[in-house]
Amino acid sequence: LGLWCLGHPLPHVDDLFFTGTGIELARTGRLENPWLGAWMDTFGTRLYLVHPPFFPYFVAAWVSVFGSTTAALTGFHCLASCSTSLALYRGLRRHGVAASSAVAAVVPLVLLLLSMGMRPDSVALLLVILAQHCLAGRATWRWILGSTLSAAAVLTQSFTVALIVPLFLWQAIRVTRAGANVRVIAGATILGLGITFALFCWALPTTIAEFLRVYLLHARLVTTSFQESAAMVWAALSFGREPLRLGPGWVFIGAALVFALRRHSPAAGLRGAWGVLGGVAVLGSVLYATYAVRYVHYAGLILAIATFGASARVRPVGAVLAILAVAWSNAGMIAGWLRMPAPADPRPWREAVAGHAGRPLRVDA
Numbered sequence: 001l002g003l004w005c006l007g008h009p010l011p012h013v014d015d016l017f018f019t020g021t022g023i024e025l026a027r028t029g030r031l032e033n034p035w036l037g038a039w040m041d042t043f044g045t046r047l048y049l050v051h052p053p054f055f056p057y058f059v060a061a062w063v064s065v066f067g068s069t070t071a072a073l074t075g076f077h078c079l080a081s082c083s084t085s086l087a088l089y090r091g092l093r094r095h096g097v098a099a100s101s102a103v104a105a106v107v108p109l110v111l112l113l114l115s116m117g118m119r120p121d122s123v124a125l126l127l128v129i130l131a132q133h134c135l136a137g138r139a140t141w142r143w144i145l146g147s148t149l150s151a152a153a154v155l156t157q158s159f160t161v162a163l164i165v166p167l168f169l170w171q172a173i174r175v176t177r178a179g180a181n182v183r184v185i186a187g188a189t190i191l192g193l194g195i196t197f198a199l200f201c202w203a204l205p206t207t208i209a210e211f212l213r214v215y216l217l218h219a220r221l222v223t224t225s226f227q228e229s230a231a232m233v234w235a236a237l238s239f240g241r242e243p244l245r246l247g248p249g250w251v252f253i254g255a256a257l258v259f260a261l262r263r264h265s266p267a268a269g270l271r272g273a274w275g276v277l278g279g280v281a282v283l284g285s286v287l288y289a290t291y292a293v294r295y296v297h298y299a300g301l302i303l304a305i306a307t308f309g310a311s312a313r314v315r316p317v318g319a320v321l322a323i324l325a326v327a328w329s330n331a332g333m334i335a336g337w338l339r340m341p342a343p344a345d346p347r348p349w350r351e352a353v354a355g356h357a358g359r360p361l362r363v364d365a
Contacts (some may be wrong), residue, residue: 003114004071004078010340012117019118021048022059023068031056031205038362045206049214052155053203055120073118080122081113087129092306094136096269101309104319108301108326112294115333124157128164135171138180140188146171147192155200158219159284159291163299166279170272223288232289249301249325256304256318259311267310273303301326 020035033040033048040046048056059076066072085106092102113122127149134146150168153160176182204211224232236242260267260274277299284292301322308318327334352361 001078004075006337007070007074007340007343009074009077009081009114009117010337012115012119015118017051018055018120019059019073021056023063025056025060026063026068031203034360037360043214043217045210045214047206047210047214049206049211050218051120051215052158053200053211054152054156055123057203058120058123058156077113077118077122080126081110084113084122084126084129085109087126087133088302091129091132094133095306096310097306098309098312098315101305101315101319104309104323105302105305107323108298108305111326111330111333112298115330120157124153124160127153127156128160128167131164132167132171135168135175138175138178140184143185143188144192144195147189148195149192151193151196152199155196159288159295162280162284162287162292162295165283166276169279170276174272226286229285229289233285233293236290236293245329245331246297249297249322249329252321252325253297253300253304256300256307259314260307265310267307270303270307270310273306277303297329298326 016035017033020033021031024030024032024034031048031053032046037046040048043050062076063072066075088109089102089106092105093099097105116122131146131149131153134142134149150164154164172185175185201208237246257274259265260270277296280299281292281296284295305319305322309315
């Protein structure tokens with residue numbers, strides 16, 4: 001609530017991509033983004049198919065109730081981020097992480113989401129974590145719902161597939177070892193995916209083939225080939241001041257991994273989670289290398305806090321070091337909060353619109 005009152009999330013360079021479609025959908029019922037009209041023309045369509053369709057529907061539902069003011073839109077993201085933080089806290093507590101460590105582990109998540117502007121990551125990560133809550137049990141309905149939420153996360157933010165696949169495999173191995181019926185789990189998973197696919201078909205205003213054409217065309221603009229992925233990961237880690245900025249966090253993550261792998265480690269129960277993080281790193285690097293580095297860094301800090309939290313002796317030191325590392329890596333963003341310029345005066349914009357009624361105005365982002 002305090003962050004929302006201060007205007008968070010603050011403006012981000014990608015806000016136009018993830019806001020205009022939801023507002024237009026609420027206003028006219030069309031899955032279009034007139035704020036990016038000239039850019040969309042390069043794809044041969046005005047339909048906004050460069051990203052999965054679920055997030056614009058979330059925004060449209062919110063805007064239909066609360067309006068499309070700045071406060072309403074930032075409130076949507078603050079509420080989603082708050083819900084994601086609470087869901088992460090509950091998930092960590094359910095896996096035996098001490099309350100103090102679970103609170104500390106939320107800090108990297110909060111800073112990650114605050115740096116995203118109005119991107120769909122807060123909603124997508126909420127769906128990912130809620131899916132894990134469902135998949136933690138063996139009941140059939142939980143696996144149907146968990147599979148539905150997992151697929152919905154991917155159709156909200158594509159990159160979450162790098163999280164969903166390793167997490168889903170981890171959960172499936174865990175429950176089958178505990179005696180769950182493999183056929184029942186597989187059937188529940190297929191049903192859950194079918195439900196989400198039906199919603200996806202309903203949300204699309206065109207054919208699946210047309211969606212894939214535009215989506216894959218855009219994907220080729222932002223992702224690298226398999227051969228280039230390793231080079232892109234190295235570039236994201238080594239470019240400019242990145243080693244200085246992210247270095248302390250990576251050292252802390254490495255120390256936590258060593259701590260978890262020690263014989264008779266109190267964090268031995270989290271070794272499977274470290275395996276999941278490794279899977280996220282590999283799959284994410286193939287799908288979207290630069291994004292993967294960011295996600296693995298923050299996820300690694302969260303897991304490192306949980307790992308050190310398994311030992312009462314090192315728990316306080318681990319939490320403090322992790323928070324210092326994540327604050328250091330976000331020093332530029334935090335400093336920016338202290339010297340934000342005053343909001344722009346909207347009157348010239350309104351006068352320009354009123355003076356050119358019915359004509360498109362193109363504005364630099």
